[in-house]
Amino acid sequence: MTGDADMPFARRQMPVPAPREGVWGQVSGRDEPLMSGKDEPLIRARGLRREYLGPRREPFIPRSRSVALDDVDLDVAAGSALGVIGESGSGKSTLIRLLLGLDRPTAGSVQIDGRAVDATASARALHWLRRETGLVFQDPYASLDPRQSVRRIVSEPLRALRIDGDHRARVDEVLARVGLEPAMADRYPHEFSGGQRQRIALARAIAHRPRILIGDEPLSALDVTVRAQILDLLRELRADGMTLVLVSHDIGVVQNLCDDVAVMTEGRIVEHGPTARVLHHPQDDYTKRLLAAIPVIPGS
Template identity: 70%
Template sequence: MSDVLLKGRGLTRTYRTPAEKLFARASTSTALEDADVDVREGSAVGIIGESGSGKSTLVRLLLGLDKPTAGSVHFDGQLVDASAKARSLHWLRRQTGIVFQDPYASLDPRMSVGRIVAEPLWALQIETDHRARVNEVLQEVGLDTDMASRYPHEFSGGQRQRIALARAIAHRPRLLIGDEPLSALDVTVRAQILELLRELRVRDSLTIVMVSHDIGVVQSLCDEVVVMKDGRIVEEGPTEKVLFEPQTSYTRRLLASIPTINPHQ
């Protein structure tokens, strides 16, 4: 069995809610409660659940983008201290990449594609030929190298998501996290990006954590599934077991309500 690359233990995140009325007391809300997560190196883990179930909160904590109220995160045995200065987490940023949901909002319209893809290279001070690496990674995601001089508004949603993926893997991370990266794409483009992710996983031994509402995506890409409800992990296990032999009534209801696609069509 592969070593655990990313480990979360007892992860809890609460937020203070301002008082709605004068002299009333502020309250707290819990977005995530006592979550344990193991992501083995080279694996692909799917995270599913309704909107507001805590999926994105969990991802932010795992990436050190937010500090847990309680609990801890370790990447390859090293503590992820989200309370530290941003520069002190450069070691984590060099080993992780993320693709967000909206391919229109996640790219700076004022930057050329080449600058967008090269952004992690100069931000993380990676010593390599940036122009050569940009051309290389654009080809890896199925885009022409002459697109580097163009701007995001010139591309379709599917092409923009390929650009976002190129940026996420330009620095050759060990872990890629996708926060609903396929939901804004049509079925055909979604299947193409999914196939690309499978190829990258095999070729680069890439570890993937995929947040998705699409059971077809999870079934096709992921080895394991984590099911979330109201900020808690309610079920987890091998993909085939969770999807076809769910152990909780919530998981059964969730699977019955989520639309699916056949990713091979």
Template identity: 70%
Template sequence: MSAPFLLSARGLTRRYPGPRTAPWGRRTVTTALADADIDVREGTAVGIIGESGSGKSTLVRLLLALDVPTAGTVRFDGRPVDPRAGARALHWLRRQTGIVFQDPYASLDPRMSVGRIVGEPLWALDIDGDGRRGSMGRRERVHDVLADVGLTPDMAARYPHEFSGGQRQRIALARALVHRPRLLIGDEPLSALDVTVRAQILDVLARLRARDALTLVMVSHDIGVVQSLCDEVVVMKDGRIVEEGPTEKVLLQPQVAYTRRLLASIPAIDPDV
């Protein structure tokens, strides 16, 4: 029997020790995330919005065991995720998940060709290419995923600095998708891009959702992105989830004053999207 949710978290909390108030004083503590519960159904897209510092990145890092919570638990496909486990013990989670960050340049190793960057997860996770064993199959898979994100196979031989910001973000996306994850998490993956490129990458994501039933968790400052891509929205403030629900409902009839202020502070929502 499959789990009711692909991804579930309960009571996720992350505190960071802050600076001492004085050399002899106690350390302050920042609560980046407090008691967050989240459920993501397979095949759906969930947007996470909230002002800067509200805990969005902290939450997605914990969901993928890239950080250890102070309290709380995460389950993926019903299976408990142990963030303290070593890389080998987390293989199963890495195989089924991918992540893209905001800054496409920082996340790409400048000394590696695009083909190596994009294919690296196949080697690291010991995954064959499309139905073919060994490096031939993997190379083909890299070419296919480059095409999926709107790049061409010949780009595999080139290096990141030869590409524009938008192309680099496509490379980062290809790398996050090459091993066919069931869940893709984006931490503001589109915010460094101009409007046209953003629209193109949104198209790519929408197509992959339709074709592969990819599940998405998208942190975004951009309500347009959330509106066009996400079925549900989670609103965060000061490390807490303050509102959540279907995208239409949260964006058009926000129940919480903070959500209303947040939406008012962001460029207008296009009712036709």
């Protein structure tokens, strides 16, 4: 038998709907509306390197250096989804921090729609970047402030970015979008399950209607049923035209959601291309070993 049944992964490729227009509408008050050309990537990284200095152990002895990223080039087209896979410590989270301007590279550059990302700039100078990006963290228990209500948590980017409009209505809208009742907005994080908390985190990440959503293992702490529900939500956001960058250890998630995949090890991207090609016909030896290590359930 050939085709999907021969895939070494637990999940099969699922089609992603084409983008729809007008779902979220326009967001007022952008500093400069970003208009991607069809031939230009929305996200472009060139020569990214990030080194960290070790502790000083003896006077006059140079501190040790560790390399978290080493000469990384990356393009992400507008409206596409990129999966980033690799073992722990391969540099995936460091790459995300540099793309978001949360850390500065030792060398190299990041551009969002042709505009340079400068992590040393002031918060005011990076206002445009915060408007265009949203981030979902791995741990839904640690990423939400237990002292704040859900309404205040979800509306946080609306206040921080000084977005005009009815914030209460926006929160109700986005909670409904992620499958939560607007009446839950006045409750606190401890009153929710892990899956519900991750829905709240996703609502916060998209409340300001960013063009780019970045997830750092956003599904790994969830059970199978909730993971499938969150995956469906991410697929819907893709259908709305949102650009996704997803770090995940779950090859099935990447296979089902992402157009392209980048494979990382020791701070380098060793393979990057269309998901079907990389996962089923890998070229790099590391990619082959990584995929071969995935357990196969008999009869799946």
